[in-house]
Amino acid sequence: ETGVTQSPTHLIKTRGQQVTLRCSSQSGHNTVSWYQQALGQGPQFIFQYYREEENGRGNFPPRFSGLQFPNYSSELNVNALELDDSALYLCASSSGTHLGNEQFFGPGTRLTVL
């Protein structure tokens, strides 16, 4: 059984550019959530995808968007990058939307915006 994987590991972009981050969910999981973790802070919920539909969103602007594919892998897209977007981006997968289900996290993508 493979765990959650994310790519790339690290990424450096300049302000105004666009970025796409990728996540493969754990085998058997159909729900993917994305989080942003700034240095020294806890992860902040961006949005969740369940069966290819957005199933909830945190307080992030529309330039943060996502996709989920039929194999339950997911992408996070960020347009018009700002310096404050520099953070560790975490993907977490779980099975279904059963309340209280534990989420399993990937290793993250470290994004640096210059």
Add this chain to the structure above:
Amino acid sequence: EDQVTQSPEALRLQEGESSSLNCSYTVSGLRGLFWYRQDPGKGPEFLFTLYSAGEEKEKERLKATLTKKESFLHITAPKPEDSATYLCAVNSGGYQKVTFGIGTKLQVIP
């Protein structure tokens, strides 16, 4: 809006010195409270889920407990490899939005 407050922000223990980490929460209907461990530069590693007041769970040197307002993570006779940031999170929504605290950074000194 859900709120999670963890204390202390940092804790330094001698190897073998037991202690507890606190997580206070304010939610409108708790669906689950989670504890995670996070090593520097890595994703959080799931430890426990607690669902209702009075529930307790154990794993090796860790024991998590839950009341209606807070949760404790008790660490018994810690070892240096227990050094990490411990995150507490709650789920109270109709979907799996999880609200995290900022964590407690634990350092265990040999």
